[in-house]
Amino acid sequence: MNVRTVKVVHRWLAFVLGIFVVFQIMSGSIAAESRLLMEWFYPEKYQVEVSGGPATPTQIQSTMRSLAPDFNIAHVMVPPPGRAGTAYILMGGRNPDNLHESKTMVDFDQYRQRIIGEHPLVESGWIGAMTVLHRWIVFGKSGFYVVSVLGLATVLMSLSGCYLYVLTRKTARQLPLINRCHRTLGVLASLFLVVTSTSGIAMSAVYWGDREENLSVFANTMKSGAEPTPTAHGHTLIDPDTAFNIARVTLPSDYYLSAYSYASAHASNYWFAFFDPRLFRQDVVIDGFTGEVKGVYAAGKTERGDGFRNLLLPIHSGRYFGSFGGFLMTFFGFIAVLWLVSGIVMYIRSKRMTRT
Numbered sequence: 001m002n003v004r005t006v007k008v009v010h011r012w013l014a015f016v017l018g019i020f021v022v023f024q025i026m027s028g029s030i031a032a033e034s035r036l037l038m039e040w041f042y043p044e045k046y047q048v049e050v051s052g053g054p055a056t057p058t059q060i061q062s063t064m065r066s067l068a069p070d071f072n073i074a075h076v077m078v079p080p081p082g083r084a085g086t087a088y089i090l091m092g093g094r095n096p097d098n099l100h101e102s103k104t105m106v107d108f109d110q111y112r113q114r115i116i117g118e119h120p121l122v123e124s125g126w127i128g129a130m131t132v133l134h135r136w137i138v139f140g141k142s143g144f145y146v147v148s149v150l151g152l153a154t155v156l157m158s159l160s161g162c163y164l165y166v167l168t169r170k171t172a173r174q175l176p177l178i179n180r181c182h183r184t185l186g187v188l189a190s191l192f193l194v195v196t197s198t199s200g201i202a203m204s205a206v207y208w209g210d211r212e213e214n215l216s217v218f219a220n221t222m223k224s225g226a227e228p229t230p231t232a233h234g235h236t237l238i239d240p241d242t243a244f245n246i247a248r249v250t251l252p253s254d255y256y257l258s259a260y261s262y263a264s265a266h267a268s269n270y271w272f273a274f275f276d277p278r279l280f281r282q283d284v285v286i287d288g289f290t291g292e293v294k295g296v297y298a299a300g301k302t303e304r305g306d307g308f309r310n311l312l313l314p315i316h317s318g319r320y321f322g323s324f325g326g327f328l329m330t331f332f333g334f335i336a337v338l339w340l341v342s343g344i345v346m347y348i349r350s351k352r353m354t355r356t
Helices: 003-032 034-041 057-067 125-135 137-167 177-212 217-221 240-248 308-317 319-355
Strands: 072-077 088-093 104-109 114-120 256-261 269-275 281-287 293-298
Touching: 003 034, 003 125, 003 137, 003 177, 003 319, 034 125, 057 072, 057 088, 057 104, 057 114, 057 240, 125 137, 137 177, 177 308, 177 319, 217 269, 217 281, 240 256, 240 269, 240 281, 308 319
Parallel strands: none
Antiparallel strands: 072 088, 072 256, 088 104, 104 114, 256 269, 269 281, 281 293
16 A cells, blocks of 8 residues: 555545544543533532531431432442542432432532432533543444444554654655644554554443443342342341441452442342542442442452453553553543644645645
């Protein structure tokens, strides 16, 4: 394949994929900083004044039973470290026939123990919409196929750009400044695009494969009457705080709580999801009647969660290399946008020169 053909392929791939790449970079950045953006753009809903320690699982359950006794909490979403001023989000509903419904969001002040507001999940605002759209799961299996094709095309665009860089490196010094900037930005952006595209495709494939095989720890825990224990009859549920303390000590101290659900008569296990600073995930399931640790599950999967599955989010986010890695992913995302913009400028200039 000659240089001219590669240039044409690279150019048209960039034109077709430009909007997709920019959208994925922007929506991914929004998803990564969603709690901070919620505080900034919707302070009346999500910003809370830090005062003392946040409410414990037991305190939240008790408060909600008194303030909204008909509201069934499916799970509680806890802000990550560094976002203590963001409200907790309680997902649930009021459908007595479906106690695990989670179509309603309750914004909960974890310090003053009060309900800030309540709204349907579909009205979670542009931040929630962008976070969901970034993953494309809202479009079902067809969304997976579309994003996979676009992701593979992005990899091809990046590799073709690198190929052109190598082939034309000897004559590059004679090019205009904008062209040389485009080449440098392209090499920097290509690694970012290849890593994020391939890991994103893998995450989507794993999500749908695990969904079909029903490997989600949370989904299995929330099944009606999931794994009833022989000693459940005639016993009362252990305190939620006790369950949390048992779960907490099963993991290293650097893991932080991200979400949890309560045990009840219809789902007798407590579920806790933890992350470490690099975004490796561990789920802990506690028997609601005995306090026994039912299991510790990597990547939130009932099986096969270690290794490949647990590596995907840390690599995709850059957090595998710590907070500096997360910063680099944001930085290279910005570089990728500049790369695309410089390519558009080059194209417009070449068209003007052709006309003259």
